[in-house]
Amino acid sequence: MKLEMNANEVEAYIEQVFPQVSDYGFKIENLETGKISVSMKIADAHLRPGGTVSGPTMFTLADCASYLIVLAHIGKVALAVTTNLNINFISKPEGDLIADSQLLKLGKRLAVCEISIRSKMNKTLVAHATATYSIPPSL
Amino acid sequence: MKLEMNANEVEAYIEQVFPQVSDYGFKIENLETGKISVSMKIADAHLRPGGTVSGPTMFTLADCASYLIVLAHIGKVALAVTTNLNINFISKPEGDLIADSQLLKLGKRLAVCEISIRSKMNKTLVAHATATYSIPPSL
Amino acid sequence: MKLEMNANEVEAYIEQVFPQVSDYGFKIENLETGKISVSMKIADAHLRPGGTVSGPTMFTLADCASYLIVLAHIGKVALAVTTNLNINFISKPEGDLIADSQLLKLGKRLAVCEISIRSKMNKTLVAHATATYSIPPSL
Amino acid sequence: MKLEMNANEVEAYIEQVFPQVSDYGFKIENLETGKISVSMKIADAHLRPGGTVSGPTMFTLADCASYLIVLAHIGKVALAVTTNLNINFISKPEGDLIADSQLLKLGKRLAVCEISIRSKMNKTLVAHATATYSIPPSL
Numbered sequence: 013m014k015l016e017m018n019a020n021e022v023e024a025y026i027e028q029v030f031p032q033v034s035d036y037g038f039k040i041e042n043l044e045t046g047k048i049s050v051s052m053k054i055a056d057a058h059l060r061p062g063g064t065v066s067g068p069t070m071f072t073l074a075d076c077a078s079y080l081i082v083l084a085h086i087g088k089v090a091l092a093v094t095t096n097l098n099i100n101f102i103s104k105p106e107g108d109l110i111a112d113s114q115l116l117k118l119g120k121r122l123a124v125c126e127i128s129i130r131s132k133m134n135k136t137l138v139a140h141a142t143a144t145y146s147i148p149p150s151l
Numbered sequence: 152m153k154l155e156m157n158a159n160e161v162e163a164y165i166e167q168v169f170p171q172v173s174d175y176g177f178k179i180e181n182l183e184t185g186k187i188s189v190s191m192k193i194a195d196a197h198l199r200p201g202g203t204v205s206g207p208t209m210f211t212l213a214d215c216a217s218y219l220i221v222l223a224h225i226g227k228v229a230l231a232v233t234t235n236l237n238i239n240f241i242s243k244p245e246g247d248l249i250a251d252s253q254l255l256k257l258g259k260r261l262a263v264c265e266i267s268i269r270s271k272m273n274k275t276l277v278a279h280a281t282a283t284y285s286i287p288p289s290l
Numbered sequence: 291m292k293l294e295m296n297a298n299e300v301e302a303y304i305e306q307v308f309p310q311v312s313d314y315g316f317k318i319e320n321l322e323t324g325k326i327s328v329s330m331k332i333a334d335a336h337l338r339p340g341g342t343v344s345g346p347t348m349f350t351l352a353d354c355a356s357y358l359i360v361l362a363h364i365g366k367v368a369l370a371v372t373t374n375l376n377i378n379f380i381s382k383p384e385g386d387l388i389a390d391s392q393l394l395k396l397g398k399r400l401a402v403c404e405i406s407i408r409s410k411m412n413k414t415l416v417a418h419a420t421a422t423y424s425i426p427p428s429l
Numbered sequence: 430m431k432l433e434m435n436a437n438e439v440e441a442y443i444e445q446v447f448p449q450v451s452d453y454g455f456k457i458e459n460l461e462t463g464k465i466s467v468s469m470k471i472a473d474a475h476l477r478p479g480g481t482v483s484g485p486t487m488f489t490l491a492d493c494a495s496y497l498i499v500l501a502h503i504g505k506v507a508l509a510v511t512t513n514l515n516i517n518f519i520s521k522p523e524g525d526l527i528a529d530s531q532l533l534k535l536g537k538r539l540a541v542c543e544i545s546i547r548s549k550m551n552k553t554l555v556a557h558a559t560a561t562y563s564i565p566p567s568l
C-alpha cells in the first residue's frame with residue numbers, strides 16, 4: 013500500500029471532476045499511507061431541528077473521506093465506485109466535524125475503509141462507518 | 152401495527168419541523184400499514200460526473216422514506232432517531248427515483264425498515280438499504 | 291440471470307465440497323431464477339438459554355442460503371467468497387427456520403443477496419440480512 | 430463507562446449461562462475499560478475447503494467478544510441482545526484468531542461495538558465488524 017497522490021493533488025483532481033464537492037466545505041487535514049483526515053465546516057443546510065447535523069451530511073462526509081483515501085492510493089487512472097456503506101450514529105454532533113478514514117483493505121478489485129467521525133471541538137465520536145469500493149480493472 | 156397519520160398529515164408535519172426536506176423534492180406516492188412509497192425529483196445538485204445520482208442522495212431518500220413510515224406509525228408524540236443505516240448500491244440510477252420502504256419491525260424501542268430504491272422510469276433496482284430507528288420513550 | 295444448476299445438483303455439489311454443511315440440517319425447499327428457500331432443522335447445539343436460536347446459527351443460514359443461490363447461477367466453475375454480511379435480528383425465533391434469499395444483483399464481479407429468515411411454523415420474520423459475494427474471474 | 434466485572438467473573442458467568450460457548454475455545458486475553466481481546470483456538474469444525482476459517486466462525490467470535498465487553502460493563506443484571514451485526518471479510522485467515530472489540534457507545538438502551546479479527550500468528554486483519562446490542566431496562 014503506497015500513496016499515488018498527495019493531499020494537494022487529490023484536492024485539485026476532485027475540484028476538477030466533482031466541482032459540487034467543493035461546496036460541501038471539505039478539507040484534507042492530513043493524508044498518509046493508509047489514512048486520511050477530512051474536516052467539514054457545518055453550515056445551516058446541514059442542520060436538523062435542534063441544531064444537530066443531519067444523517068445524510070455525515071454519510072456524505074464518511075463516503076467522501078473514504079473515496080479520497082482510495083483515490084490517493086489507486087491514482088487517477090481508475091474511478092472507484094461505492095458498493096456498500098454501513099453507518100452507526102453514535103451521539104449528537106455539535107459544530108464542525110472531522111472524519112478519520114483508514115484503509116482496512118486495498119485489493120485489486122475491492123477497497124474497504126473504516127471511518128470515525130468526531131466533533132472537531134471536543135473529539136466526541138458522533139458516527140462510525142465502514143465502506144466498500146469497487147475498483148475497476150485498469151485498462 | 153397501524154397508521155397514526157395519513158400521507159397528508161405526514162407531509163404537513165414534515166413541512167413544519169424539517170422545512171429543508173421540502174427542498175429535496177420528495178413526495179409520498181403511497182402510504183399504507185407497514186409500507187410507504189416516496190418519489191424524488193432528481194436535480195443537478197444530486198448528480199455526479201456521468202449523470203449518475205450521488206450516493207448521499209440515495210442515502211437521503213432511503214433515510215427519509217423510512218423516517219416517514221416510522222413517523223406515520225408512531226405519531227407526532229415521539230421523534231425517532233436513525234441509529235444505523237446500511238446501503239448497497241446495485242446499479243447506475245437514471246432520472247427520478249422511487250423508494251419503497253417497509254417496516255420489518257415496529258417495537259417499543261426500535262423500528263427496522265427495508266428499502267428498495269428504483270429508477271422511476273424503468274423500475275430497475277438501483278440501491279437497497281436497511282435502517283434502524285430508536286424510538287424515544289413516550290412521556 | 292439464469293440457473294446453471296438445479297436444487298439436486300447444488301446439494302450434491304455442496305455435499306462434495308463442504309461436507310460439514312450437511313451437518314447443519316439445511317435443505318433446499320425451492321430454487322428458481324433469482325430465488326431460493328432453504329430450511330434448517332434446529333437442534334440443541336443451535337440454542338441459547340431460553341430456547342432461542344443463536345445469532346451465529348441465523349448468520350450461517352443466511353450466508354449458506356445466499357451462497358447456494360449464487361452458486362446455482364454462476365455454476366461450479368467459480369468459487370464465490372462472502373465479502374460482507376449485514377444482519378438485523380428482528381424477533382425471537384422458535385423451532386425450525388426457513389430462509390428466503392433473492393439475488394438483488396448478479397454482476398461479473400459482485401453478487402448481492404437479500405435474505406429473510408422466518409420461523410417455519412408461524413412465518414414470523416426473525417432476522418433479515420443482506421450479503422455480498424465476490425465472484426472470481428472465470429479462467 | 431466502567432467495568433462491573435473482571436475477566437474471571439465474566440468467564441465464570443458465561444460458563445454458567447452459556448455452557449455451549451466454552452466448546453468454542455474462546456479465552457479472554459485482556460479486559461479493560463471499553464476494550465476486550467478474545468482469542469479462539471481453531472479446530473477442524475471451523476474450517477472450509479482450502480483450510481480457511483468459515484465466515485460463521487468469525488461472526489461467532491465477533492459477536493461473542495462484543496457480547497462479553499458489553500456484559501463486563503453492564504453487569505449480570507441485564508441480558509443484552511444482538512440487534513445488528515455487520516461484518517466485512519478482509520483476507521484469508523490462518524490458524525488461531527484474536528478479536529479486539531471496543532465499545533463505541535454504551536448508552537442506556539443501546540451499546541455499539543467495533544471489532545477487528547486478526548490471525549494470532551501474524552496479526553493480519555482477517556475481518557472487521559460492528560455490532561449493536563439492545564440493553565433491556567433495569568428492573
